[in-house]
Amino acid sequence: MPVAPRLTLLLRLKASPETVFALWTKADHVRQWWGGTKGRAMMAQLDPRPGGRFWVPVRPAEGPGYDTYGIFSDVIRGEALIIDWETDNARPSRLVIQLLKLGDWTEITITHRNFPSEAARDLQLARWQDSLVALETYAATIGPDDED
Numbered sequence: 123m124p125v126a127p128r129l130t131l132l133l134r135l136k137a138s139p140e141t142v143f144a145l146w147t148k149a150d151h152v153r154q155w156w157g158g159t160k161g162r163a164m165m166a167q168l169d170p171r172p173g174g175r176f177w178v179p180v181r182p183a184e185g186p187g188y189d190t191y192g193i194f195s196d197v198i199r200g201e202a203l204i205i206d207w208e209t210d211n212a213r214p215s216r217l218v219i220q221l222l223k224l225g226d227w228t229e230i231t232i233t234h235r236n237f238p239s240e241a242a243r244d245l246q247l248a249r250w251q252d253s254l255v256a257l258e259t260y261a262a263t264i265g266p267d268d269e270d
Contacts, residue, residue, distance in 0.1 A: 126235060126236045126238075127237040127242070128243065129243055130232065131251070132231055133230045133254050133257070135228050135230065137228055138228060139200040139223050140199075140200045141228075141261075142221055142230060143199060143201075145257065146203060147170040147197075149167065151264075152166040152178060153166045153178075156180065157182070157256070158182075159252055159256050160184075161187075161252075162180070164180070170194055171197055174197075175193055175194070177189065191208055192205045192217070193205065193206045201221055202220045203218070204216070205219075207234070209242075213238065214236070215234060215235060215238075215246075220233075232254075234246060234250070
């Protein structure tokens with residue numbers, strides 16, 4: 123049985139795990155970086171609790187827009203998010219975001235697996251890479267008092 127395509131990305135931000143967690147779970151923060159450097163998150167609806175939903179429509183500068191949405195499977199404040207990432211025409215993929223405190227830094231490991239195809243994985247990889255550049259830029263503007 124073939125293994126479903128997956129991707130893993132690693133990023134370190136000079137921020138506490140609590141601040142990084144807020145960047146992933148608070149709508150005001152998500153809107154600032156989720157669309158990446160080449161697009162814009164039009165809005166963000168997030169209910170970060172087990173069974174809660176998220177929806178973030180993205181409109182790139184060029185090409186058609188797309189919606190990202192899914193259900194939070196598990197939420198461990200300051201440590202991890204596990205999300206069943208839904209798409210229109212495929213079974214959900216699984217997104218796992220893990221946070222690890224490293225002194226003044228937080229290491230973010232993003233594992234996104236169970237893509238329906240390598241093409242779907244490659245498209246999402248490009249989107250994640252662009253979004254993480256925007257996250258890193260935005261995180262540099264956030265102080266510990268800006269978590270909420």
